Every structure is written in structure tokens, then in C-alpha cells.
Amino acid sequence: MSAGGDGEDVPELSERPVRVAITGATGRMGVELRELAADRDDLTVVLVVSRSGDDTDDELEDAADLPSLLEERDPDVLVDFTGPESSVEYVAACVGTEIPVVVGTTGFSAEQNAALEDAGESIPLLKAANFSRGIAGLRRAVREAVSALPGYDIELTETHHNGKRDAPSGTANTILDDIETERETDNRVHGREGDQPREAGEIGVHARRAGDVTGEHEVLLAGNHEVLSLTHRAGSRGVFAAGALDAAVWLAGREAGRYDFSDVIGDSR
Numbered sequence: 656m657s658a659g660g661d662g663e664d665v666p667e668l669s670e671r672p673v674r675v676a677i678t679g680a681t682g683r684m685g686v687e688l689r690e691l692a693a694d695r696d697d698l699t700v701v702l703v704v705s706r707s708g709d710d711t712d713d714e715l716e717d718a719a720d721l722p723s724l725l726e727e728r729d730p731d732v733l734v735d736f737t738g739p740e741s742s743v744e745y746v747a748a749c750v751g752t753e754i755p756v757v758v759g760t761t762g763f764s765a766e767q768n769a770a771l772e773d774a775g776e777s778i779p780l781l782k783a784a785n786f787s788r789g790i791a792g793l794r795r796a797v798r799e800a801v802s803a804l805p806g807y808d809i810e811l812t813e814t815h816h817n818g819k820r821d822a823p824s825g826t827a828n829t830i831l832d833d834i835e836t837e838r839e840t841d842n843r844v845h846g847r848e849g850d851q852p853r854e855a856g857e858i859g860v861h862a863r864r865a866g867d868v869t870g871e872h873e874v875l876l877a878g879n880h881e882v883l884s885l886t887h888r889a890g891s892r893g894v895f896a897a898g899a900l901d902a903a904v905w906l907a908g909r910e911a912g913r914y915d916f917s918d919v920i921g922d923s924r
């Protein structure tokens with residue numbers, strides 16, 4: 656079985672393809688996941704679930720029946736890119752049927768995050784706001800830069816398509832958490848208006864929604880008469896879908912617990 660990452664702790668699964676279930680199958684990411692999965696031989700899609708349905712697609716099953724469908728189809732892992740409420744509901748169905756779950760959904764409230772943490776006590780649960788390897792690289796670079804440039808002003812800007820609901824993006828929030836850990840501060844300022852200069856230590860956050868931009872994140876560090884700009888641009892949703900499917904193959908057969916995409920790619924820092 657292909658596990659990627661550090662090659663350690665790979666579960667003793669048979670060599671058959673990993674059986675995957677996909678929720679939110681009509682969504683932007685759901686469609687991408689199904690397309691990419693069809694080209695892979697390390698996994699096979701055994702269940703696609705939709706809340707809204709599509710008369711032209713007879714593989715789609717009704718999301719309302721998820722618990723019984725999971726019993727019947729017995730996937731090794733479920734991949735969820737939907738919305739916060741549905742994601743929590745689908746994860747509960749996975750807990751009930753002891754099926755590992757990869758969560759790519761973003762925009763959870765603190766209470767919803769706590770419910771997912773609880774689920775990770777009884778099933779393997781891998782949640783990540785971004786399944787791109789480039790973003791993993793950006794996070795490392797940002798942590799290095801923040802640590803190397805104390806006192807520099809930091810502004811984060813993210814840009815996404817006009818259909819995205821949550822703002823700032825889950826990725827932006829993850830990068831901001833990294834920055835705050837490095838700086839030992841939490842002073843986010845969302846957008847800017849009014850009549851006052853920037854205060855030292857603020858971390859500016861800007862979310863833009865426009866057209867069909869797949870996803871861009873820029874962290875700007877400025878001070879001492881210089882500017883450092885670190886930027887990631889996703890060229891297509893295939894980047895996220897490929898990473899999520901790698902995560903699904905990696906997660907199947909693992910022990911219960913909370914995992915992150917960094918575990919899949921062996922990024923220890």
C-alpha cells in the first residue's frame with residue numbers, strides 16, 4: 656500500500672485499492688475528487704453521496720441515508736469537502752460506523768471544531784484546511800521569516816473565487832495561527848478603515864472574493880526599509896484533490912486519533 660510521507664507506521668492493510676466514500680459529490684471539490692480518483696489505481700470509489708442530487712448522475716446516493724450506506728458499502732475511508740454543519744453530521748455517521756474520515760471542509764466554529772476533536776478520540780480523523788504541498792512549503796517559509804524578522808509588520812492577503820463562503824479562508828487562519836505562535840501574540844486586524852496609523856504588533860488580514868480565482872495566499876513582512884513577500888497560488892483544484900486522496904490512502908487502517916496533512920507528507924515542523 657502506498658502511504659507517502661515518512662514511510663513509518665504504515666498500517667498492515669491488504670494490497671487491494673483503498674475503498675473511498677465521497678460526500679458533497681456535486682460540489683467543486685467533490686467533482687474534482689471523483690475525476691482524479693477515477694485515474695488512480697491505489698484507491699477505488701465505492702460511494703458518492705449528495706444532499707442535492709443530480710438526475711443525470713445515477714451513482715449519487717442520498718446524503719440522508721449516509722449511516723446505512725456506510726454500513727452497506729463498507730468504505731475504508733470517507734473524504735468530506737462540504738460545509739461545516741454537514742461535515743460535523745457526516746463525521747458523526749463515520750463515528751457510528753467506525754470509518755476513518757478526511758475533512759477538507761473549512762469555516763468551522765469553535766464548537767464544531769470541538770465536536771471534530773471528540774470524533775478523533777474514537778476514529779482516525781485527518782483534518783486540514785489545505786491539501787496542497789505548496790502551502791505546506793509556504794507555512795514553513797512564513798514561520799522561518801517571522802522568526803528571522805522580529806518587529807516587522809505582517810499583513811496577510813488571501814484571494815478566492817466568488818462562490819467561497821467562509822472568510823478568511825481556512826488556510827489563512829492556519830497561517831495566522833502559525834504566525835501568532837511564532838510571535839507569541841494575537842492581534843489580528845481584519846481589513847482597515849478609519850483614521851489611525853497601524854499599531855506595532857498588529858497582524859493585518861485581508862480577504863478578497865473575485866471571479867474564479869482558485870486560491871491565493873500572500874504574507875507580507877515589512878520593516879527596516881525592506882519588504883519580503885511570500886506567495887502561493889493554486890493553479891487548479893486538482894492540487895487539493897490529489898493531496899486529499901493521498902491523505903485518504905494514508906489514513907485508511909490507522910489507529911483512532913487526530914491527524915494533519917503534515918503527517919501524510921512527513922513535514923515534522
Ligand SMILES: NC(=O)C1=CN([C@@H]2O[C@H](COP(=O)(O)OP(=O)(O)OC[C@H]3O[C@@H](n4cnc5c(N)ncnc54)[C@H](OP(=O)(O)O)[C@@H]3O)[C@@H](O)[C@H]2O)C=CC1
Binds near residue numbers: 741761762784786895
Ligand atoms: N482543505 C482544502 O484543501 C480545501 C478545502 N476546501 C473547502 O471545502 C469546502 C467545499 O468547497 P467547494 O467544493 O468549493 O464548495 P461547493 O459549494 O462547490 O460544494 C460543497 C458541496 O457540499 C455540499 N453541501 C454544501 N452545503 C451543505 C449543507 N449545508 N448540507 C449538506 N451538504 C452541503 C453540496 O454538495 P451535495 O449537494 O452534492 O451534497 C455542495 O455542492 C469548503 O469549506 C472549502 O473551503 C476547498 C478547497 C480545498
Ligand SMILES: O=C(O)C1=N[C@H](C(=O)O)C[C@H](O)C1
Binds near residue numbers: 826827870
Ligand atoms: O474554498 C476554497 O476554494 C478553498 N478553501 C480552502 C481554504 O479555505 O483555505 C483552501 C483553498 O484555499 C481553496
